Amino acid sequence: MEKKDETKIDAVQNQTEALPESNLIFITKRKLEGENSGVDELNIDNRVSGVYCNGVQYYDLNNIRFINNTGIANLISLMRSLLKKGVVVKFVNANNIIRDKIKSFGLEKFINLG
Amino acid sequence: MRRKSFYFDKFENRVPYKAIPENKYRTFLFQFTGTLTIALGIAYLNWRWRYSFNYEAMWFSVLLVTAETLSFISTVMVIINFWSNKDVPQTPPVQYLSEIEDLQGRPDRSIKIDVFIATYNEDVELVRLSIIDAKRMKYPHDNVVIKIYVLDDGRRDGRNPAKENMKVVAEEEGVGYLLREHNEGYKAGNLKNALEQTDGDIFVILDADTRPFPDFLIHTIGYFRNRKMAWVQTPQWFYDTTEPEKLSDIISTKFRIKKEGVKKGVEKIFGKIIVNEDIYGNDPRLFYDVILRKRNYHNAAFCCGAGSVHRREAIMSLAVKDFSEEIRKLEEELTILNRSSNEIEEKTKKLIIDQEIIPFKFHASEDIYTSIMLHADKENRWESLQHPEVECKMLSTQDLDSWIKQHQRYAEGSLDIALKDNPIFKRGLTIRQKICYFSTIWSYFAPFWILIFLISPIIFFFTLTLPVKAYSFDFFKYFLPFQIMNTFAMLLGCWGISTKRGDQYYISGFWYMLMSLFTVVSGKKVKFNVTSKDLNFSNNLPHIVPHLVLIGLTLLGIGYNIVLIYMGVHPTPSGFAANAFWCIFNIISLSIMIRAAYWRPRSVLEPGKIQTS
Structure with missing residues (x-):
């Protein structure tokens, strides 16, 4: 499944517009690293790549090397915002640092890491 | 532009106290006298419970000895709290992130510091003073970004012309302005909103009237080199306490x-x-320079809000952990109830949507509650520190009504924690931390024993019944050594700082504490009352009716007993002497609140909010 997700992500990099416009929510790379201010969210280069497919919003964490507690909180906020809109969220290509961090909070069951 | 003048302008040049230096001999002497106090207290109570009852008035005897026992528990916890001191040496201010946390592969960068000034309805010119002083804070490293934000919970952004415009003041001073559209979670909610929009690695919490000194950051940020340091609290120094x-x-x-x-x-x-020096007993030196500072030894110094410095990662770890705990709890409950996996998934999803990520607990006592939770974090083992020197100045309550509302909030908040999430049963806290936190909470149960101490002499005066067999040599043989040693231990434990006002307010505060107990026990919602710092003298009579009644009954009882002695029909003149002596202490303590209720600064001819020039 993970392999399949990655293929999808690779195929449609940065195609967040696939998500219905009213549901469009961006997350920046730096926000996941805990930087909440001074990040230009409109600049597409700053955003985490994502794709929307069959009611699931995928985010590619391939370029995210590190996540801190503020980043986890931002990730949860993103997940909550999308869940409110009825969109399921999956994060793919998360490295071990991110996986371990999520695990340390016991959130691995609730944050879908693909 | 000439700035607005305030009642506290005349106190601007007051200089804060210097922290009392540590002294190992004094500490040893305290430990010696403290141990003796506990031993003598146990001996006294043993004698009281086993040999001193007046069997003709068992109810009275048991009532009083129960009060004495409860009070003794308090004494023991204070002695444990005061046992030793552990000041942490200051280190130079931090420059790079790698000095305070593991980079885990990230490139290093200079740290970022945010300064939050929380406000709700305070005079915007008062907040301006805090902003100006915050801007004056120095830091030796130019590449460290320090951002100041006004966190306005009063929505004073100009939309309501009836309100002062906080946003304009923030803009004029060139600092950030953050507001939210609701007041959920009170101050904790306000901080949550700020944390969501900022990213300082370290942040400082100031209240609207908290004015930091220029060296505030220089003296506190270095502590965060200790990667376990979650927060540093500096003493809250009230520079406007009443003059003698x-x-x-x-x-x-x-x-x-x-x-x-x-x-x-x-x-x-x-x-x-x-x-009338410090008529409201506002001087918190004893609390910050002794009680909280000595909790450094137990890693149990708690955060008091204003004047504190925090590691963002610590507070955010708590927020995420709480979020995760709530979801896990729900899932476990549903699993125990044998619910279908579909239902569990649906309900969990709903909770994820509803459950906010809350850094500081949404609670009337958000600071102490959050401290308990951080100290109880077994994985991270966070540490805290009470910094000894004063680094900022603040305003105190200026009338009894505000004073009582403020202290009622402290009491209700602490009692609410005791009932809902008692630190004694909190997993993750060490035994010493449990004792320190419980000691704070226990002090709010004091009206139980204080009321008994206040009414016991009155009961005696009108029933002529003693709560002990007799005020005999045996009684004084056990009682006096315990009391004398206790007084001596407290003198040493408090490092010579006068406890007079504190003791008086401890006794005379019995009524508001009792009311707080009723509020919490009856399940009423504990409110977050914003403390007024204005000169605003309202009718304080309702606050002191119990005090007047008790003093009146005491004096009436003394008069009645004097008549009986004069007539030669008093059954126990020695009992009268002991109780009358006891009453002097009670009356002096109770009268402070009456004096405070009617006290007015002599310079204020017309009660008013603020004197403007």
Whole structure:
């Protein structure tokens, strides 16, 4: 499944517009690293790549090397915002640092890491 | 532009106290006398419970000895709290992130510091003073970004012309302005909103009236080199506490004495008597310089909000952990109830949507509650520190009504924690941390024993029944050594700082504490009352009716007993003497609140909010 997700992500990099416009929510790379201010969210280069497919919003964490507690909180906020809109969220290509961090909070069951 | 003037302008040049230096001999002497106090206290109570009852008035005997026992528990916890001290040496201010946390592969960068000034409805010009002082804070490293934000919970962004415009003041001063559209979670909610929009690695919490000194950051940020340091609290120093007044001046003003000769006479008789210094007992030196500072030894110094410095990662770890705990709890409950996996998934999803990520607990006592949770974090083992020196100045409550509302909030908040999430049963806290936190909470149960101490002499005066077999040699043999040693231990434990006002308010605060207990036990919602710092003298009579009744009954009882002694029909004159002596202490303690209720600064002729120029 993970392999399949990655293929999808690779195929449609940065195609967040696939998500219905009213549901469009961006997350920046730096926000996941805990930087909440001074990040230009409109600049597409700053955003985490994502794709929307069959009611699931995928985010590619391939370029995210590190996540801190503020980043986890931002990730949860993103997940909550999308869940409110009825969109399921999956994060793919998360490295071990991110996986371990999520695990340390016991959130691995609730944050879908693909 | 000439700035608005305030009642506290005349106190601007006051200089804060210097922290008392540590002294190992004094600590040893305290430990010796403290141990003796506990031993003598146990001996006294053993004798009281086993040999001292007046069997003809068992209810009275048991009532009083129960009160004494509860009070003794408090004493033991205070001795444990005071046991030793552990000041942490200051280190130079931090420059790079790698100095305070593991980079885990990230490139290093200079740290970022945010300064939050939380406000709700305070005079915007008062907040401006805090902003100006915050801007004056120095830091030796130019590449460290320090951002100041006004966190306005009053929505004073100009939309309501009836309100002052906080946003304009923030803009004029060139600092950030953050507001939210609701007041959920009170101050904790306000901080949550700020944390969501900022990213300082370290952040400082200031109240609207908290004015940091230039070296605030220089003296505190270095502590975060210890990667376990979650927060540092600095002492809250109130620079506007009431000045001492000569009794002769008060008499001359009160009775409008104008004749010089009479004035001189009054001066000669009462001139040396000084009264009304810190009439509201606001000086928190004992609390910060001794009680909280000594909790460093137990890693149990808690956060008090204003004047504290926090590691963002610590507070965010708590927020995420709480979020995760709530979801896990729900899932476990549903699993135990044998619910279908679909239902569990649906309900969990709903909770994820509803459950906010809350850094500081949404609670009337958000600071102490959050401290408990951080100290209880077994994985991270966060540490805290009470910094000894004063690094900022603040305003105190200026009338009894505000004072009572403020202290009622502290009491209700602490009691609410005791009932809902008692630190004694909190997993993750060490035994010493449990004792320290419980000691704070226990102090709010004091009205149970204080009320008994206050009414016992009255019961005696009108029933002529003693709560002990007799005030015999045996009684004093056990009682006096315990009391004397206790007084000596507390003198050493408090490092010579006067406890007079604190003791008086501890006794005379029994009524508001009792009311707080009723509020919490009856399940009423504990409110977050914003403390007024204005000169605003309202009718304080309702606050002191119980005090007046108790003093009245005491005096009436004393009068009645004197008549009986005069007539030669008093059954126990020695009992009267002991109780009358006890009553002097009670009356002095109770009267402070009555005096505070009617106290007015002599400079204020017209009660008003703020004097403007």
